[in-house]
Amino acid sequence: MTRRVRIALLAPALLGLGTLFAWAIAGLPPFGEYRGPYGFVLNQIVVPLRHTTNVVMATTFDVRGIDTMGEEFILYASVLGVTLLLRDETGARQVERNTRRLRDDTVRLVGVLMVGGGLLVGLWLVAFGYITPGGGFPGGVVLAGAILVLYLIGSHRDYRPFRNEHVLDPLEGIGTGGYVVVGLAALVGGLAFLTNLFGFGQTGTLASGGSIGILNAAAGIAVTIAMLLLFAEFLETYVVPLEPEDVGS
Amino acid sequence: MTVAATLVPLQAVVFALVVLGAPLVVLTRDPLRQALVNGVYGVSLVLLFVVLAAPDPALSMLVVSGIAYPLVILAAIARSRGERRRPKELGDD
Numbered sequence: 001m002t003r004r005v006r007i008a009l010l011a012p013a014l015l016g017l018g019t020l021f022a023w024a025i026a027g028l029p030p031f032g033e034y035r036g037p038y039g040f041v042l043n044q045i046v047v048p049l050r051h052t053t054n055v056v057m058a059t060t061f062d063v064r065g066i067d068t069m070g071e072e073f074i075l076y077a078s079v080l081g082v083t084l085l086l087r088d089e090t091g092a093r094q095v096e097r098n099t100r101r102l103r104d105d106t107v108r109l110v111g112v113l114m115v116g117g118g119l120l121v122g123l124w125l126v127a128f129g130y131i132t133p134g135g136g137f138p139g140g141v142v143l144a145g146a147i148l149v150l151y152l153i154g155s156h157r158d159y160r161p162f163r164n165e166h167v168l169d170p171l172e173g174i175g176t177g178g179y180v181v182v183g184l185a186a187l188v189g190g191l192a193f194l195t196n197l198f199g200f201g202q203t204g205t206l207a208s209g210g211s212i213g214i215l216n217a218a219a220g221i222a223v224t225i226a227m228l229l230l231f232a233e234f235l236e237t238y239v240v241p242l243e244p245e246d247v248g249s
Numbered sequence: 250m251t252v253a254a255t256l257v258p259l260q261a262v263v264f265a266l267v268v269l270g271a272p273l274v275v276l277t278r279d280p281l282r283q284a285l286v287n288g289v290y291g292v293s294l295v296l297l298f299v300v301l302a303a304p305d306p307a308l309s310m311l312v313v314s315g316i317a318y319p320l321v322i323l324a325a326i327a328r329s330r331g332e333r334r335r336p337k338e339l340g341d342d
Contacts, residue, residue, distance in 0.1 A: 142312055
């Protein structure tokens with residue numbers, strides 16, 4: 001296809017899309033104006049009903065808890081897909097032989113501090129997710145990222161358990177399955193699936209929210225392990241492009 | 250001046266950052282650099298969520314644009330470059 005034909009095809013398409021886009025933008029409500037009603041209702045009912053001060057988390061893990069279960073399984077299925085696509089049994093064993101040792105002590109020291117700091121921030125985000133902004137999803141990625149720094153600073157031996165699928169797979173099952181188990185526990189008690197159990201505790205403390213805290217922890221585990229499984233697959237992939245001079249002994 | 254009144258110019262500045270950052274990502278040609286520029290652009294989106302008083306999406310954006318997404322891109326680059334190099338190495342042998 002010549003350049004002229006491509007431009008001839010692009011120009012009307014761009015014009016049409018641009019017109020529709022401008023039309024859509026012009027029809028939006030003014031910036032910052034929310035027309036409700038769900039946000040207003042949630043802001044009114046969540047703190048008195050669930051005793052959690054982060055309305056976002058009470059919404060994701062309680063009011064629409066079943067959607068979040070679906071989201072957890074979306075993540076689970078995505079990681080499964082990446083694993084199936086990238087799996088390369090031959091490359092797996094070469095990784096540690098083909099990576100260069102990091103000799104700079106300053107970088108290693110900063111890295112070690114980053115691992116500790118990152119783990120702390122991640123745990124804090126997960127633990128206090130339903131009191132302050134955060135929660136199992138962002139917290140889990142921070143935790144996994146902090147653990148990955150172990151690999152980046154060359155502590156490959158310390159990183160080994162975090163890329164071992166025999167360790168990771170059962171934990172991923174506990175995280176993803178734990179969410180369903182909490183939902184089923186309500187069914188056993190004669191209530192609807194995912195009904196909030198365990199009492200709501202005192203507002204603004206870690207012992208508030210009932211099931212929200214447990215579901216949040218389950219999501220935290222599921223996300224952390226899902227990311228570590230992804231990293232494990234990626235590290236196998238990184239092996240391929242290493243230059244011969246990078247292969248230190 | 251109230252907090253809300255202070256936020257309006259701040260929001261305007263961050264909006265401008267986002268508008269300027271997006272074409273920078275598109276105009277970067279090298280995929281490896283593009284991954285880095287995209288990370289920086291992600292930080293501007295994080296700032297946008299912060300000044301719009303949405304801390305939860307800000308945290309999610311931070312971890313997605315800072316940790317998860319660059320790693321996916323890097324893995325994809327590593328794999329495609331490796332596959333291109335392989336036949337050449339075989340030829341050298």
